[in-house]
Amino acid sequence: MDRPVKLDPKYISPKVILPYGLTVDEVARAVAETYRLFHGLNDFLEGSGFHPLEQLLLGNSLSGIVSEFLVKNIARAAKTLEVNLKIGGHPDLLLKGHYTSNFVLKGDEGIEVKASIHKGGWQGHNPEDVWLMIFRYRVGEQAGSESVPLTFVEILCARLAKSD
Numbered sequence: 368m369d370r371p372v373k374l375d376p377k378y379i380s381p382k383v384i385l386p387y388g389l390t391v392d393e394v395a396r397a398v399a400e401t402y403r404l405f406h407g408l409n410d411f412l413e414g415s416g417f418h419p420l421e422q423l424l425l426g427n428s429l430s431g432i433v434s435e436f437l438v439k440n441i442a443r444a445a446k447t448l449e450v451n452l453k454i455g456g457h458p459d460l461l462l463k464g465h466y467t468s469n470f471v472l473k474g475d476e477g478i479e480v481k482a483s484i485h486k487g488g489w490q491g492h493n494p495e496d497v498w499l500m501i502f503r504y505r506v507g508e509q510a511g512s513e514s515v516p517l518t519f520v521e522i523l524c525a526r527l528a529k530s531d
Contacts, residue, residue: 369516370402370406370516370517371402371516371517371518371519372399372402372403373395373398373399373402374394374395374398374399374519374522378520379391379395383524385524386478386498386524386526387447387448387462387476387477387478387498388445388446388447389441389445389447389448389478390445393441393444393445393446394441394444394522396440396444397437397440397441397443397444397445398437398440398502398519398522400436400440400443400444401433401436401437401440402517404436404440405420405433405436405517406516406517408420409421420432421506421507421517422507426484429506430481430482430483430484431482433482433502433504433517434459434480434481434482434502437480437482437502438450438459438460438480441460441478441480442460445460447462447463448460448461448462448463448477448478449461449463449469450469451469451470451471451474451477452469452470453470453471453472455472456470456471456472456473456474457471457472457473457474457477457479457495457497458474458476458477458478458479458480458497458498459477459478459479459480460477460478460479460480461474461476461477462476462477465477475496477497477498478497478498478499478500478524479497479498479499479500480500480502481499481500481501481502482501482502482503482504483501483502483503483504484503484504484505484506485503486503495529496526496527496528496529497526497527498524498525498526498527499523499524499525499526499527500522500523500524501521501522501523501524502519502521502522503519503520503521503522503523504517504518504519504520505517505518505520506518
């Protein structure tokens with residue numbers, strides 16, 4: 368099974384304007400690092416006689432871990448964003464220099480990140496104005512096809528109002 372190592376360039380819109388100076392290249396680097404981390408963990412697990420991560424975890428747990436990997440890797444790749452270190456804090460990525468620290472319970476600027484296997488109907492924990500970035504992926508057994516390694520198939524980013 369071939370594992371992806373980067374975003375497929377034919378699905379990248381290089382002219383998209385992302386918030387807070389985040390670039391398409393920074394997102395692409397974060398995705399590549401997320402693939403590297405996820406597949407490295409699976410290599411270790413399978414080499415130790417365990418099932419791969421996507422088989423060990425229930426769907427929501429896997430989405431949460433993939434989201435955390437993405438948040439950390441976007442922060443590492445981005446010049447303008449940092450991780451919100453507050454457990455349960457909002458948003459996940461904070462604009463550098465906007466807050467007195469990167470330990471924010473309820474911030475007004477930044478990006479909330481979600482990873483999901485679903486094509487729609489995503490839910491957040493905070494009904495408020497926010498930049499939301501969704502990373503949709505495929506993984507595991509797919510209807511009518513062989514097993515698919517973790518593969519990002521869509522990345523969406525939009526400014527949402529509380530009324531959305």
